[in-house]
Amino acid sequence: MAEHTHAPAATSPAHAVHAVHDEHDHRPHGxxxxxxxxxxxxxxxxxxxxxxxxxxxxxxxxxxxxAELFEPGMQLVDPQFxxxxxxxxxxxMIFGAVMPAWTGLAxxxxxxxxxxxxxxxxxxxxxxxxxxxxxxxxxFSTLFVPGGAPAGGWTLYAPLMVQTGDAFPMTIFAIHMxxxxxxxxxxxxxxxxxxxRAKGMGLLRMPLFVWTWFITAFLLIAAMPVLAGAVTMLxxxxxxxxxxxxxxxGGDPIMFQHIFWFFGHPEVYILILPAFGVVSEIIPTFSRxxxxxYETMVYATASIGFLSFIxxxxxxxxxxxxLAGQLFFMLSTMLIAVPTGVKVFNWTATMxxxxxxxxxxMLFALGFLFMFTIGGFSGLMLxxxxxxxxxxxxxxxxxxxxxxxxxxxxxAIIGAVYYWLPKWSGKMYDMRLATWHFWLSTVFVNVLFxxxxxxxxxxxxxxxPDYAVQFTDWNMVSxxxxxxxxxxxxxxxxxxxxxxxxxxxxxxxxWESAHGLEWELPSPAPYHSWGEPPSEALxxxxxxx
Amino acid sequence: xxxxxxxxxxxxxxxxNSPWPIFASVSVFxxxxxxxxxxxxxxxxxxxxxxxxxxxxxxxxxxHTVIGENQHGIYNLQxxxxxxxxxxxxxxxxxxxxxxxFGALFYARILAVPWLGGEGVKFFTHFIxxxxxxxxxxxxxxxxxxxxxxxxxxxxxxxxxxxxxxxLLSSGVTVTIAHHALRQGKRGMLIVFLAATFLLGFTxxxxxxxxxxxSYRELGLRLSTGIYGSTxxxxxxxxxxxxTIGATMLVIIWLRVLRGHFTPQRHFAxxxxxxxxxxxxxxxxxxxxxxxxx
Numbered sequence: 001m002a003e004h005t006h007a008p009a010a011t012s013p014a015h016a017v018h019a020v021h022d023e024h025d026h027r028p029h030g031x032x033x034x035x036x037x038x039x040x041x042x043x044x045x046x047x048x049x050x051x052x053x054x055x056x057x058x059x060x061x062x063x064x065x066x067a068e069l070f071e072p073g074m075q076l077v078d079p080q081f082x083x084x085x086x087x088x089x090x091x092x093m094i095f096g097a098v099m100p101a102w103t104g105l106a107x108x109x110x111x112x113x114x115x116x117x118x119x120x121x122x123x124x125x126x127x128x129x130x131x132x133x134x135x136x137x138x139x140f141s142t143l144f145v146p147g148g149a150p151a152g153g154w155t156l157y158a159p160l161m162v163q164t165g166d167a168f169p170m171t172i173f174a175i176h177m178x179x180x181x182x183x184x185x186x187x188x189x190x191x192x193x194x195x196x197r198a199k200g201m202g203l204l205r206m207p208l209f210v211w212t213w214f215i216t217a218f219l220l221i222a223a224m225p226v227l228a229g230a231v232t233m234l235x236x237x238x239x240x241x242x243x244x245x246x247x248x249x250g251g252d253p254i255m256f257q258h259i260f261w262f263f264g265h266p267e268v269y270i271l272i273l274p275a276f277g278v279v280s281e282i283i284p285t286f287s288r289x290x291x292x293x294y295e296t297m298v299y300a301t302a303s304i305g306f307l308s309f310i311x312x313x314x315x316x317x318x319x320x321x322x323l324a325g326q327l328f329f330m331l332s333t334m335l336i337a338v339p340t341g342v343k344v345f346n347w348t349a350t351m352x353x354x355x356x357x358x359x360x361x362m363l364f365a366l367g368f369l370f371m372f373t374i375g376g377f378s379g380l381m382l383x384x385x386x387x388x389x390x391x392x393x394x395x396x397x398x399x400x401x402x403x404x405x406x407x408x409x410x411x412a413i414i415g416a417v418y419y420w421l422p423k424w425s426g427k428m429y430d431m432r433l434a435t436w437h438f439w440l441s442t443v444f445v446n447v448l449f450x451x452x453x454x455x456x457x458x459x460x461x462x463x464x465p466d467y468a469v470q471f472t473d474w475n476m477v478s479x480x481x482x483x484x485x486x487x488x489x490x491x492x493x494x495x496x497x498x499x500x501x502x503x504x505x506x507x508x509x510x511w512e513s514a515h516g517l518e519w520e521l522p523s524p525a526p527y528h529s530w531g532e533p534p535s536e537a538l539x540x541x542x543x544x545x
Numbered sequence: 546x547x548x549x550x551x552x553x554x555x556x557x558x559x560x561x562n563s564p565w566p567i568f569a570s571v572s573v574f575x576x577x578x579x580x581x582x583x584x585x586x587x588x589x590x591x592x593x594x595x596x597x598x599x600x601x602x603x604x605x606x607x608x609h610t611v612i613g614e615n616q617h618g619i620y621n622l623q624x625x626x627x628x629x630x631x632x633x634x635x636x637x638x639x640x641x642x643x644x645x646x647f648g649a650l651f652y653a654r655i656l657a658v659p660w661l662g663g664e665g666v667k668f669f670t671h672f673i674x675x676x677x678x679x680x681x682x683x684x685x686x687x688x689x690x691x692x693x694x695x696x697x698x699x700x701x702x703x704x705x706x707x708x709x710x711x712x713l714l715s716s717g718v719t720v721t722i723a724h725h726a727l728r729q730g731k732r733g734m735l736i737v738f739l740a741a742t743f744l745l746g747f748t749x750x751x752x753x754x755x756x757x758x759x760s761y762r763e764l765g766l767r768l769s770t771g772i773y774g775s776t777x778x779x780x781x782x783x784x785x786x787x788x789t790i791g792a793t794m795l796v797i798i799w800l801r802v803l804r805g806h807f808t809p810q811r812h813f814a815x816x817x818x819x820x821x822x823x824x825x826x827x828x829x830x831x832x833x834x835x836x837x838x839x
Contacts, residue, residue, distance in 0.1 A: 032562060035564075035567050036564050038560055117557045120631070130566060138574070183635075188631075196627075225639070225645065233646075239584055241767075242775035242779065243775055250686030251653060254657075323666070
């Protein structure tokens with residue numbers, strides 16, 4: 001290749017890779033396959049493994065929290081470290097586990113589902129993944145620096161956050177890097193969906209996982225830069241004398257909360273919208289019926305995406321925003337119940353008179369449906385300004401968002417893995433063990449989080465390492481549920497590894513009534529999913545609605 | 546079966562593996578580590594140099610690869626569209642980044658400062674802590690943070706900033722003329738007007754640097770001058786950084802024009818840079834109106 005003649009000698013690694021370039025489908029081997037990866041499946045796998053690792057680390061932080069809260073008094077850790085644990089647990093779970101898991105699923109699935117050979121920008125894809133291990137190395141190492149890990153909560157509120165020790169710039173920069181990773185990943189997803197669809201794959205033929213990710217990617221591109229701006233202001237307030245969040249200089253600490261939650265609320269939909277997509281794929285397959293109300297699902301997702309930008313101050317009702325603001329944000333928040341209700345209705349209607357079977361993906365989807373709805377209802381309670389005055393800052397809020405995130409987002413991720421793992425690996429996993437995984441998770445997630453509703457309503461505050469004795473019983477129950485839930489998650493890597501090592505071969509269709517282009521491919525799916533664009537007949541067969 | 550699925554290079558282009566993305570991640574990590582050790586006072590500012598050196602090396606090498614591939618014509622129209630869309634969405638994310646700082650400016654001017662001055666629903670802070678504070682804009686807050694002994698002057702809109710507005714707006718015109726020249730194959734005109742664009746860009750940066758010097762030395766307006774100094778320097782500073790990046794990209798595009806890299810039909814890099822340039826232009830208009838003028 002002629003361009004090599006201009007190349008400085010220092011770029012020789014590029015040449016080595018260039019040399020194999022002509023054989024397009026040649027699968028690279030050894031460490032380069034992963035470190036220099038451009039293949040959507042390899043990158044998706046790395047995302048998923050990374051997310052699993054972060055889930056275990058973030059989960060172990062949660063175990064510390066639940067161990068300390070097992071009984072009143074200070075037993076295991078000092079209050080500063082306890083607060084570091086709540087902060088790090090949230091940051092690891094949100095930015096390390098759930099978001100990378102969704103991006104990993106997007107990588108694996110979107111090209112297969114829209115009839116493309118790969119993502120639109122494969123090298124950018126590599127960059128967005130490989131920023132993450134560095135970002136989390138930086139964040140994890142804050143545990144070992146003077147002053148300890150950040151302890152101001154994942155919301156990083158000024159002025160508390162500005163008092164962090166040497167971990168302060170590390171936390172800020174780690175968040176900058178996570179944000180950059182998400183933005184680049186989202187750009188890739190949007191461009192892939194807009195530009196890489198096979199001919200005949202119209203927008204309203206796309207599977208719902210693709211649709212929900214499409215909207216999620218818009219939210220990411222619009223919200224993540226705002227977080228970057230917010231933490232940059234924190235940084236300059238700390239080191240360069242700006243007064244964005246200091247009233248003496250004319251700033252306002254509440255302003256941080258506005259900017260943060262302008263990001264933060266779309267962020268919670270970033271965590272949950274792809275879950276809606278997954279559930280909308282799983283339920284029709286195991287109900288043996290097309291999804292009820294496909295188009296309304298799309299419009300509902302888009303409405304939720306839009307509404308997510310005009311509800312942020314419902315996180316701040318007790319900080320003293322003007323009455324008109326409280327009314328607006330209360331009503332706009334309650335409005336979100338409408339499209340969400342449409343979705344829950346559609347999933348239920350899909351199952352109505354269906355021929356249901358309860359394989360592990362369906363179990364997790366149903367667990368999602370019931371328990372996410374509980375979290376949705378407690379959210380509706382929190383949306384009411386006068387009620388929120390009572391619930392705010394209590395364990396009721398903790399129970400609420402853990403119901404939407406654990407049996408919500410996490411269950412959907414696990415369900416997605418159980419749904420598509422045979423397609424990815426070409427092997428079936430142990431369905432009996434996976435069913436155990438579901439029931440253990442479901443029982444203990446409720447033992448873990450349901451009592452927290454009672455604790456919160458009785459007035460137990462969040463982010464406190466000690467509590468009054470009347471809260472002891474339910475805290476013990478919750479901690480037992482926590483340990484058991486944590487332990488039962490160890491089944492998950494075991495099931496996946498067992499499947500990869502010794503699973504029975506899977507068929508191409510895997511599930512008898514699965515619809516969509518990915519099921520038209522053999523299992524395991526070829527390295528470059530659709531090297532030849534699928535025919536329009538195939539696409540029409542895939543789009544079952 | 547596997548053979549049937551090997552991507553047909555006449556239908557799709559898939560890039561080969563590349564070491565540069567991971568190199569980019571390592572560069573960013575090195576910059577961040579350097580900044581961390583500097584900000585925690587473990588070393589001097591030099592600690593960020595290695596990371597930036599890696600980053601620049603990465604940019605040169607990655608773009609070298611991509612430009613080389615492009616010159617070999619192995620990118621098809623679909624790749625071209627992917628690049629275009631990618632750039633547009635990237636610019637949107639940049640818009641939102643500036644949005645955060647504009648949001649801070651509007652929040653401070655419309656809500657926070659008037660409240661501190663005793664207006665509106667949150668008058669109690671004023672009433673209890675700073676009953677004499679007026680709450681007028683520009684302000685460095687009720688405690689008069691920073692400045693020359695607590696006071697400062699602002700940069701008048703219709704001085705250097707107005708000139709800079711003209712400079713940047715004309716650069717928007719020149720880059721458009723250059724684009725038309727490129728599309729019509731008028732090479733001489735393209736070279737002249739593209740050069741004019743980045744020269745105007747660097748003129749803007751120079752004037753801005755001069756204005757910063759005056760602010761610090763004479764006006765008492767610094768980054769630490771309360772909320773006015775904070776919003777003023779963060780907004781104009783990030784904008785200036787983007788102009789510098791944009792002008793540097795224009796220089797690279799200009800060098801590529803000199804090498805004859807673009808055709809009237811295919812010149813994605815040129816368009817991407819000119820979009821970026823229009824974006825910094827529009828941000829400046831917002832700055833001129835809301836930071837300097839009103």
